[in-house]
Amino acid sequence: MHVSVLIPTFARSDKLARCLASLARQSFDASKFEVIVGFDGPDPRAEAAARETWESCGGKAHLDLVALPRSGYTIVRNQILARATGRLLVSLNDDVRPAPDFLDVHTEAHAQRKAQGKEVAIIVGASPFCRRENETLLDRLVQSTSMIFFYDAMDRERDNPDRDWGFRHCFGLNFSADLAMVREVGGFLARPHLYGYDDIELGFRLCTRFGLPVLYRPQALAPHDHFYEPADILSREHNLGVAAWHFARANPAFAKACFGRDICHPDELAYSLEFIARERSVADRIRESFLQLSNIPGCCFDGDHQHALLQMQFQQFVLLKRWIWRTGLLEAAGIGEARIAA
Numbered sequence: 001m002h003v004s005v006l007i008p009t010f011a012r013s014d015k016l017a018r019c020l021a022s023l024a025r026q027s028f029d030a031s032k033f034e035v036i037v038g039f040d041g042p043d044p045r046a047e048a049a050a051r052e053t054w055e056s057c058g059g060k061a062h063l064d065l066v067a068l069p070r071s072g073y074t075i076v077r078n079q080i081l082a083r084a085t086g087r088l089l090v091s092l093n094d095d096v097r098p099a100p101d102f103l104d105v106h107t108e109a110h111a112q113r114k115a116q117g118k119e120v121a122i123i124v125g126a127s128p129f130c131r132r133e134n135e136t137l138l139d140r141l142v143q144s145t146s147m148i149f150f151y152d153a154m155d156r157e158r159d160n161p162d163r164d165w166g167f168r169h170c171f172g173l174n175f176s177a178d179l180a181m182v183r184e185v186g187g188f189l190a191r192p193h194l195y196g197y198d199d200i201e202l203g204f205r206l207c208t209r210f211g212l213p214v215l216y217r218p219q220a221l222a223p224h225d226h227f228y229e230p231a232d233i234l235s236r237e238h239n240l241g242v243a244a245w246h247f248a249r250a251n252p253a254f255a256k257a258c259f260g261r262d263i264c265h266p267d268e269l270a271y272s273l274e275f276i277a278r279e280r281s282v283a284d285r286i287r288e289s290f291l292q293l294s295n296i297p298g299c300c301f302d303g304d305h306q307h308a309l310l311q312m313q314f315q316q317f318v319l320l321k322r323w324i325w326r327t328g329l330l331e332a333a334g335i336g337e338a339r340i341a342a
Contacts, residue, residue, distance in 0.1 A: 002033060002086055002087055004088070006038070019092065023098055028104050034086060035063050037080075039067050042070075051063075087179055088176055089178070091174070096222040109215070120212055122203060124154075125174040125220025128224065129223070134297070135298035138296075140310055144306075145313075145314040148236075164215065174220065175203075177212075191250070197244065197247045204253075245332035282319065286316065
């Protein structure tokens with residue numbers, strides 16, 4: 001087996017079915033890849049949809065559907081990693097739609113580097129957010145700025161394929177790496193019911209242990225079938241703050257490299273408390289505007305200056321994102337709501 005595609009999932013049968021339909025139609029040799037889907041808890045509807053989709057779409061590659069106890073996707077990722085038999089790991093989310101040549105691009109990127117005598121690399125593909133009718137201003141911000149991912153910055157340097165983007169760009173929804181190396185560094189750092197950082201923390205250990213560059217190959221296209229409401233993004237930032245604390249405790253070197261400081265240090269926590277108290281009124285005002293983004297049509301910024309206007313709009317919400325993130329950090333550190341609200 002050459003490629004192992006790993007997909008954690010739970011309760012998203014329609015999205016998983018669309019992802020598997022795309023994988024079933026890959027131009028890559030079906031005898032050379034396997035797809036391992038890990039279900040984070042009992043999910044009979046999604047399992048049935050996965051089997052039906054694979055068969056109806058003529059999937060020839062090996063499909064392994066693994067039912068696991070409810071524990072969170074980071075643990076699921078690690079458990080299905082143990083079942084992989086390929087030489088190359090391809091990590092996907094259940095809500096991406098790989099293009100027909102997706103696996104060809106990933107494998108050829110690794111093969112080309114080997115043929116050129118270059119070091120092994122982590123390859124990150126492009127997973128831009130899907131478009132929909134009647135897009136909101138929030139949709140446009142998510143698509144075109146670094147609100148969630150950093151594809152906007154990466155796409156500006158498409159003509160620089162050898163740029164090392166670093167571990168912070170090892171996005172779990174679409175990357176590939178040498179499976180033996182992933183196992184040698186211990187796989188994903190799995191923590192129950194946490195959201196975020198498991199992918200880039202693995203990228204950090206791979207880059208540190210083996211000196212791997214993180215290279216962007218936008219031709220490895222798998223559009224991201226996910227849409228956010230404003231409250232979803234605020235919840236995401238809070239959850240990232242919670243996860244940051246736990247990952248920093250587990251791997252302090254990663255956290256210092258990622259955040260540029262020791263986020264668990266008492267001085268940092270004291271600063272977070274001070275920041276939350278000082279900026280509360282500003283954050284509350286910004287939140288009111290942010291929550292309106294789903295009520296504003298995305299076309300309001302159409303025209304020659306669309307990109308600049310979207311970037312300016314995004315910058316208006318950076319303080320709020322940081323404020324929410326620090327509330328999650330303090331919560332995980334055991335500093336309760338009473339002190340945060342003080």
